[in-house]
Amino acid sequence: MSEQLKTRPDQVLEDPGALAVASQYARSYLSAAASQDSGDAEEELGSFVDDVLAGHPDFRALLTSDSVGRKAKLDLVDRVISPRSSEFFVNFLKVLIRHGRMELIDEIREVVIRVREELANQQRVQIRSSQPLTDKSRQRVVRQLKDKLGFDPILQESVDESLIGGLVIQVGDTVYDSSLRTRLKTLAGRLTERTLYEIQSGRDRFSHSD
Amino acid sequence: MKFKADEIASVIQTEIEDFRGQIQTAEVGRVIEVGDGIARCTGLSTAMAGEMLEFPGGIRGLTFNLEENSVGVVILGDSLKIKEGDEVKSTGRLLSVPVGDAMLGRVVDPLGNPLDGNGPIMTTDTRPVEHEAVGVAGRQPVKVPLQTGIKAVDAMTPIGRGQRELIIGDRKTGKTAVAIDTILNQKGTGVKCVYVACGQRAASVAGVVEVLREHGALDYTIVVASSSADPAPLQYIAPYAGAAMAEHYMYNGEDTLIVYDDLSKQAIAYRQLSLLMRRPPGREAFPGDVFYCHSRLLERAVKLSDELGGGSMTALPIIETLEGEVSAYIPTNVISITDGQIYLEPDLFWKGIRPAINVGISVSRVGGNAQTKAMKKIAGSLRLDLAAFRELEAFAQLGTELDAATQQQLDRGYCMVELLKQPQYEPLNVADQVIVIYAGAKGYFDKVPVADVQAKEKELLSFVQTEHADMRDKLIEAEALTDEVEEALKSALEAFVSRLDSE
Numbered sequence: 051m052s053e054q055l056k057t058r059p060d061q062v063l064e065d066p067g068a069l070a071v072a073s074q075y076a077r078s079y080l081s082a083a084a085s086q087d088s089g090d091a092e093e094e095l096g097s098f099v100d101d102v103l104a105g106h107p108d109f110r111a112l113l114t115s116d117s118v119g120r121k122a123k124l125d126l127v128d129r130v131i132s133p134r135s136s137e138f139f140v141n142f143l144k145v146l147i148r149h150g151r152m153e154l155i156d157e158i159r160e161v162v163i164r165v166r167e168e169l170a171n172q173q174r175v176q177i178r179s180s181q182p183l184t185d186k187s188r189q190r191v192v193r194q195l196k197d198k199l200g201f202d203p204i205l206q207e208s209v210d211e212s213l214i215g216g217l218v219i220q221v222g223d224t225v226y227d228s229s230l231r232t233r234l235k236t237l238a239g240r241l242t243e244r245t246l247y248e249i250q251s252g253r254d255r256f257s258h259s260d
Numbered sequence: 261m262k263f264k265a266d267e268i269a270s271v272i273q274t275e276i277e278d279f280r281g282q283i284q285t286a287e288v289g290r291v292i293e294v295g296d297g298i299a300r301c302t303g304l305s306t307a308m309a310g311e312m313l314e315f316p317g318g319i320r321g322l323t324f325n326l327e328e329n330s331v332g333v334v335i336l337g338d339s340l341k342i343k344e345g346d347e348v349k350s351t352g353r354l355l356s357v358p359v360g361d362a363m364l365g366r367v368v369d370p371l372g373n374p375l376d377g378n379g380p381i382m383t384t385d386t387r388p389v390e391h392e393a394v395g396v397a398g399r400q401p402v403k404v405p406l407q408t409g410i411k412a413v414d415a416m417t418p419i420g421r422g423q424r425e426l427i428i429g430d431r432k433t434g435k436t437a438v439a440i441d442t443i444l445n446q447k448g449t450g451v452k453c454v455y456v457a458c459g460q461r462a463a464s465v466a467g468v469v470e471v472l473r474e475h476g477a478l479d480y481t482i483v484v485a486s487s488s489a490d491p492a493p494l495q496y497i498a499p500y501a502g503a504a505m506a507e508h509y510m511y512n513g514e515d516t517l518i519v520y521d522d523l524s525k526q527a528i529a530y531r532q533l534s535l536l537m538r539r540p541p542g543r544e545a546f547p548g549d550v551f552y553c554h555s556r557l558l559e560r561a562v563k564l565s566d567e568l569g570g571g572s573m574t575a576l577p578i579i580e581t582l583e584g585e586v587s588a589y590i591p592t593n594v595i596s597i598t599d600g601q602i603y604l605e606p607d608l609f610w611k612g613i614r615p616a617i618n619v620g621i622s623v624s625r626v627g628g629n630a631q632t633k634a635m636k637k638i639a640g641s642l643r644l645d646l647a648a649f650r651e652l653e654a655f656a657q658l659g660t661e662l663d664a665a666t667q668q669q670l671d672r673g674y675c676m677v678e679l680l681k682q683p684q685y686e687p688l689n690v691a692d693q694v695i696v697i698y699a700g701a702k703g704y705f706d707k708v709p710v711a712d713v714q715a716k717e718k719e720l721l722s723f724v725q726t727e728h729a730d731m732r733d734k735l736i737e738a739e740a741l742t743d744e745v746e747e748a749l750k751s752a753l754e755a756f757v758s759r760l761d762s763e
Contacts, residue, residue, distance in 0.1 A: 066292070066302050066329030220288070223303045225349075227284040237279050244275065246380055 072157035079142055079158065080165055086138060092162055094139050099159050102131075114153045123147045167204065175203040176220040180213040180229070191217070287350040289331065291315075294342050297491040298324070298536045299333045301348050307331050310390055312356075314349045315342050320371065322355055322493065325537050332537045334493035336371060356386040357501045359508035364452070367469055367483040370498040375485060376469075387504040389497055393559040400565045402599075405630045406517065406574050409445030409687020410438060412617045412680045415639035415697055416646075417602055420630025421451075421515050422563025422572040426594055428579045428586065429604030433616050435578045437684050438602060439519040440468060442576065444475050445687035446517060451574075452509045453481040454518040456502035459495045459525025462487040475685060488525070495529035503560050506573050510562075513569030518561070522578035523554060527590045544589045551593050558597050600624035613681060619646050633740035634694045638701060642676070645701070649673030668706070675705045678713035691735040692721050695749065698741075704753045708760070720756055728752040 083091030103110040112118055112126060124147055132140050146152050167173065175195060177183070183191070188205065195203040199221065210218075215230035289303025299321065307313070313321040313333055319341060325332030335342060336355075357372040362383035367376040374381055402420035419425045419442075427435045443453045455472070457465040465485045472478045482505050486498040499520045506516040520526070527550055534547035542548045554577075561575035579594050584605070586595065595601055600623045609616035628636050652670055656662060662670065679700040682688070688696075696717055699705055708716045724732055731748040738745060 070329050223287050223289060223305050225284075225286050225288045227286065232284055236284075237276065240279065241272065241275055246382070 068154060069157055069161075071151065072154045073161045075146070075151065075154065076158045076161035076165060080162060082142075083138065091138065092166060094136065095142075095159055095162060098131075098135075098139070099155060103155070113147070120147060120150075123152070170202070172202040172204055173199075173221065174206055176206045176208070178208050178210045178213060178218040178220075178229075180209070180211055180215050182209055183207055191219075195219075195221075287352075289348045289350075291342060291344055291346045291348060292330065294335075294339060294344060294346075296532075296536050297335050297339050297493055298533065299335055299339070299342060299348075301331045301333055302329065304331050304348065304350055307350050308354075310354055312351045312353050314351055316346050317341055320355075321348065322497070324533065325539075334496070334533055334537075335491065336493050336497070337491070339491065354388045354390065355497070356388045357504050358383045358385065359387045359505050360385040363482045363505055364480060365478045365482075367465075367485055369490070370484055370486050370494045370501040372501070385508065387508055389500045389504050391504060391507060391560065393556065394562050394564060394568070398565050398568050399562050400570075401629065402563050402626045403629050404515075404563075404572070405632060405635075405690075406442075406451070406515075407445055407449075407687075407690050408438070408442040409689070410441055410615055411682055411688060411693045411697065412615055412619070413438070413602060414631070414635060414690060414693055415680075416619055416643050417600060417617075417622045417624040418626070418628065418631040418635070419574065419576075419624060420563070420626045421574050422561065423600070423624070423626050423630065424558045424561045424575040424577065424598040425624060426577050426579060426598040426601035427604065428581060428591060428595070428601050429616070430581055430584055430606050433604035433606050433609050434614060434684075435580070435604055436464070436468065436521055438604070438615055439521060439576050439578060440471060441685060441687050443472065443481060443517065443519065444477050444685060446480065447475070447477060449515075451480070451515045451517050452506070453477070454484065454502045454506045454516065455481060456484045456499050456518065456520050458486055458498045458520065458522060459488045459529060460485075460521060462489065471685065492529040492532045495526060496533055499523065499526055499557050503557060503573070507560065510564065510571035510573045511569065513564075513571045515571060516573045518573060518575050520557075520575065520577040522580050523557075523594055524580045524590050527553070546589055550590070551597075554590075554594055555597050558594075599626055613677060614684070615682065619643060620650070632690055632694075634735060634738075634745075635690060637741045638694060638698050642697065642701065646673065646676060649676070671710075672700075672703065672706065674710050675708070675713055676700050678710055679705070679717060681714060688721075689736070690739075691732055692724075694735060694741065695724055695732070696720065698749060699753050699756075702753070704757055707757075716760070720753075723756050723759075724752060727755075 079091065079095070103113075109130075113123055124144055127140060127143050127147065131143060146155065177191065192203055192205065203221075213229040213231050214234070216228045216233070218229050219226045287304055287306055289301040289307075291299050291301050293300040299315075304313070304323075307323050307326065309323055309326055311323045313323060315321055315335070315337075319335060319337035321333040321335050323331055324334045333348070357370070358381055360383040362381050363372070366374055366378065366381060368381070369375055372381065399422075402422045404421045405414075406419045406421045406423070408414055408419060413419065417425070427438050429435050439455075443455065446453055455468065457468070462485075465483070465487060469478070469483055472481055472483070482502070484498055484502040484505070486494045488495075502518055502520070506518045509516045527546060530550060530553050531541075531546050535541060535545065539547045542550075558575055558577060561573045563572040564570055577594060577598065579591050581588065581591055586592070586603075603618045603622045604616045605618045606616070608618060624630070628640075631639070649670065649672075652666065653673065656670055679696055699720060705713055705716065728748070731745065731752055734745050734748070735741070741749075
């Protein structure tokens with residue numbers, strides 16, 4: 051296969067419609083697994099994505115491509131996956147293939163992880179700082195987040211030198227911005243706002259003789 | 261004057277020392293799709309409908325569609341600077357514009373940013389662009405006249421303070437001229453004016469501003485300009501922004517006049533937004549709520565009750581028709597919302613009857629309530645007389661022999677049509693209008709050749725102003741044609757006629 055051209059920047063989210071569908075599949079998968087008591091469904095799905103699909107991109111292409119018929123895909127799963135996996139997981143794959151949703155497998159896995167985190171009262175927190183966090187400051191951030199927001203944060207750290215100093219913490223859709231860059235911007239805005247009137251009246255003094 | 265460097269340095273230093281940087285909290289989302297003045301974003305899970313958003317670079321947006329998995333945003337600025345993946349911040353505020361006296365005499369864009377190069381606007385007052393109209397209890401009937409200074413309008417389709425009067429007609433029939441004359445005539449009356457240019461050519465907006473400035477009308481007028489080069493979202497919100505600026509004065513008990521020039525262009529901008537947002541198209545591809553778009557705007561024009569301060573907002577929306585088609589979607593909508601319409605016709609315009617008002621189908625549903633007593637008395641039969649004249653004129657065109665009485669009625673009609681003509685930017689005081697129409701209706705102009713009527717009208721007005729100023733002052737003061745004033749007027753007119761005869 052030729053090398054995939056990169057057409058979209060990384061930070062762009064997936065199609066929100068597809069994410070909603072994936073979320074439905076993921077929740078059904080987990081609840082079915084719970085009712086059938088079929089071992090560690092999450093681990094099996096994770097291992098399938100990481101070890102099988104990631105290791106064999108051609109196999110992935112076969113399963114997701116539109117040019118391969120459903121029947122062929124189902125036969126493929128029967129021959130390759132069935133002997134090496136639980137019956138429950140094979141059924142899940144077959145449902146995905148029958149509904150033509152195989153390409154959502156990555157999103158489904160993401161949602162499964164999220165749901166597990168939710169159940170364990172964990173939440174992802176993106177932290178941007180001007181310099182890499184030290185162990186001490188990391189512990190402090192975790193402790194404070196836990197106190198204030200009441201969940202176990204899973205930190206996703208990144209370094210952004212343009213912040214100059216301070217932290218930008220994002221929890222869900224909410225951003226807590228205490229970076230030096232933003233503070234300086236606010237200060238600059240306030241200074242110009244306060245002095246604007248003075249500048250204007252000073253200018254008027256020159257233009258009007260009275 | 262010399263600045264004291266130390267003083268400034270110390271002021272800035274104390275500012276910095278006092279500054280406590282608070283942690284900024286904001287809801288964010290990401291742009292997943294952008295183009296044609298709109299963006300689709302994910303995240304923003306608590307965004308409100310109509311909330312103001314901020315894109316990178318300070319560009320503002322307005323939430324328009326709240327969908328299950330995404331938010332549709334209209335971009336109030338240059339959408340080319342926004343990229344896929346950009347962060348959008350919610351502000352928790354509704355879209356609002358600066359208001360107050362600092363806005364008077366300024367030309368601003370629909371967000372209140374100055375466009376006239378006269379420096380920043382110093383005002384801290386703001387008002388939300390979208391504001392619910394006053395309810396039933398907060399209103400009172402329209403009774404006080406708003407003089408347009410145009411004889412044909414003040415006599416036959418009078419406009420009251422708090423009324424919505426539509427100005428409708430084809431292109432190049434003088435719609436804007438009627439509105440501008442009305443603004444010019446508000447000089448010295450304390451009525452604050454807002455002129456909203458929506459989807460107009462920038463050159464014609466500049467022309468209007470220049471006319472207002474020349475006639476000293478810019479001192480009490482705010483011009484909100486969104487030219488056809490501006491993005492559709494700005495054209496869409498321009499009338500609402502103008503209404504917010506006028507409301508500020510109205511709720512402070514003052515009288516205001518707002519001109520929307522023109523609402524057909526706004527409807528087209530709204531149609532563009534709605535179609536891009538994938539709202540289903542309806543008749544003429546306009547969205548289903550285009551009626552509400554105009555009705556909620558025009559419903560904001562009211563005469564407030566005395567408990568609320570008694571202020572008023574008079575609205576003059578303008579609609580441009582295509583080939584006289586008043587039964588198109590937008591014209592019928594706005595006709596049904598407003599309290600009457602002034603209908604301008606190209607045929608009349610090219611015949612030289614300017615303002616080209618078609619008297620037959622122009623109406624004011626508020627009617628005589630919004631007229632001074634004097635005007636009511638003399639203009640009562642004017643409309644019917646003119647209608648009878650038009651009928652007679654059509655009959656006379658057949659070349660029939662006419663008896664003397666009919667011929668005289670016909671001549672009187674020609675004279676009245678001539679008297680109702682009025683040059684642009686020359687609004688008349690209502691007392692002068694009364695004098696002219698009285699003179700015409702009572703036959704004082706009968707002996708003047710039709711071609712000379714306009715010149716003699718000017719002579720009459722200067723004659724009255726110089727030699728019978730006391731009578732004119734009484735008429736202005738009493739606002740009614742009392743027996744005493746009428747006698748004085750009659751004798752003045754007789755003196756004028758005898759002077760004409762002796763020439």
